[in-house]
Amino acid sequence: MSLATDPMTASVSAAGLKARADHLFRAKRLRAFALPVLALLYLAYAFFAFDVTGLVERARPENGAILMRDIYSYKTHVERDNRSGEISYAIEGERKGQYPEGTRPEWVTVAGDVTTVAMPQGHELRYYPDHVEYDIPGYGTISARSSARGVDATYPEGPLPDYISAAANRVMVTTDAGRVTITRNRTEVFRYFTGWELFFFTLQSPYHGMGFQELAGHALNGEAGAIWHDFWYNEMWRHADVAWALFETVLMAFLGTFGAAIVALPLAFLAARNFTPLMVVRQAARRLFDLFRGVDALIWTIVLSRAFGPGPMTGALAILLTDTGSFGKLFSEALENVDEKQIEGIRSTGARPVQRYRFGVIPQVTPVLMSQVLYFFESNTRSATVIGAITGGGIGLMLTQAMITQKDWEEVSYYILLVVLMVFAMDAFSGWLRRKLIKGGEGGH
Incomplete structure (x- = not known):
């Protein structure tokens, strides 16, 4: 009897598998068509919700042309x-x-x-x-x-x-x-x-309009200090003030980023499962990190500026709070992935817990930690420009002031160019430092 029913059972099983396969294909085909349709519906909604037609009608290309011309003239x-x-x-x-x-x-x-x-x-x-x-x-x-x-x-x-x-x-x-x-x-x-007129010397400077050779001749005749003074303290372009503003911007990013790393590292041990078995403590540390990184740095900037007043230190504190949450999460995950064998080897020598952390844990996580800190430092250099516009410090403040006047857009382009060059420099510096600290310089390749 079992032999007679085996072909029937196999046929029923095959029919069931075919029905399930057809159902899966139909569901997959439906999703493949539904996603583009939903995307088109959303784009159509956005087109009318944001009044794209009215925006095009209200556009003033001539004003844009004037703005672009002001940037390089x-x-x-x-x-x-x-x-x-x-x-x-x-x-x-x-x-x-x-x-x-x-x-x-x-x-x-x-x-x-x-x-x-x-x-x-x-x-x-x-x-x-x-x-x-x-x-x-x-x-x-x-x-x-x-x-x-x-x-x-x-x-x-x-x-x-x-x-x-x-x-x-x-x-x-x-x-x-x-x-x-x-x-x-x-x-x-x-x-x-x-061009950018009066970039080097104002009309009141005796060196205005001189060529390079003539300036070099005056410099060799003992006027190098006066030439530098007239350039560095140019009232139109304010080179000295711009240099100090750039320094403040980098300082905000540096203090905020590395301050956050110093604060987050010990707290990360409290959030790591293999170092803090007590769940209440571990969850409290993790929720603290969520709070810090869940609020954007700009929001922290506004809150802290009301508490401490404007200034670069307020911006540095805002970066510190936000990055403490981000570093805490990253560092705790790195600590949970350490190799226990190295820690056991240190323990077998009779080392105390602090010594086990110092020689068994820190060397393992240092490359990851330094890499993340340097990446954040590079990113925060850009963020400090925007934060400085709110706190009243750094190149962000000068950039905002130049935009508000709406007359010296060549200064706006000058400040933006300096910010881009600063980011390039920080990228090159952080890359070089990562190679030195993590890979051991050229010998590490």
């Missing part, structure tokens, strides 16, 4: 006070970049009561005692007169071009030749030039 301002008639010339319109008394840019000429500003592409603006005229090739002449009511301007016949913004109180013309702004109180001409 500078503006020379020719400004007239419409109330007094006084004309001033300054790089970026700042007092620190103002031309000395009796001097002006070579592309500005004065003939009697008329001051002419020559601009690229044949554009020309003329200051008259009672009005302003702006010649635009291919369009015509704009004449504007300031009064108590605002700005009275006349234009060539026809509709106004897109590059002219006209209102009762202000007329602004923005072209590739520069920018002209006319208001009731003043008239300004912004002429763009490529």
Whole structure:
């Protein structure tokens, strides 16, 4: 009877296996189609939720072009006070970049009561005692007169071009030749030039405009200290302040990272299963680590700045708290994976627990610990830039101040470039230090 039913049982089993296989294939096929559909539905929701269409309509590419041009160029301002008639010339319109008394840019000429500003592409603006005229090739002449009511301007016949913004109180013309702004109180001409003007010396320095050979000659004649002083304490670019800000940024990252490592290492023994058998203590240590790393460093920065006030030390403490949680988890996991045989060998010599930890545990986990600490140090160098903007210290503060002014974007690009170079330097330094400490230098390869 069993022989007769064996083929039937085998057939039922095969049918069951086929049904299960078909079910698995259908479920897999359904998931393969469902995931892309869900992704498309989410993208469609995001498209309407974030109003992408409205964002495109509100976009102002010309403002982006002006911003990009400001990053690699500078503006020379020719400004007239419409109330007094006084004309001033300054790089970026700042007092620190103002031309000395009796001097002006070579592309500005004065003939009697008329001051002419020559601009690229044949554009020309003329200051008259009672009005302003702006010649635009291919369009015509704009004449504007300031009064108590605002700005009275006349234009060539026809509709106004897109590059002219006209209102009762202000007329602004923005072209590739520069920018002209006319208001009731003043008239300004912004002429763009490529480069970072006054990066080495301000207009007040006797070394401004000198070439390298001429500067070298002055330096050899005993003026090296004066040359360095005028460069290092440049009022426009503030090289001394920038260098100190970079040092503060690195110091925040260093104190926060290595301080966290010092605090986290002994606490990690409490969280490691093989060193702390008591579960209550172990869980308390782990939840403490979760609390510290569960709150972002920026949140800790805001909390600590209210408690201790602004400053680099507040940023260092914020990094320390966050990294203590991260290091505690990483270090405790490394301790749980140590080789017990090495510890037993140390114990067999009669060593005390502290000695067993020092010679049996620390040498095993040191490569992992140092590697993680140096990686975090490199990452925190970048994070300290943002934290410094909140705590009022480091290069982050200077970067934020330059962004808020919205006029010296070449300074913004300068600070960003320095931050990138600083990160490159920290990457190279941490890599070299890892090789020295972990692999024993070149001989370790």
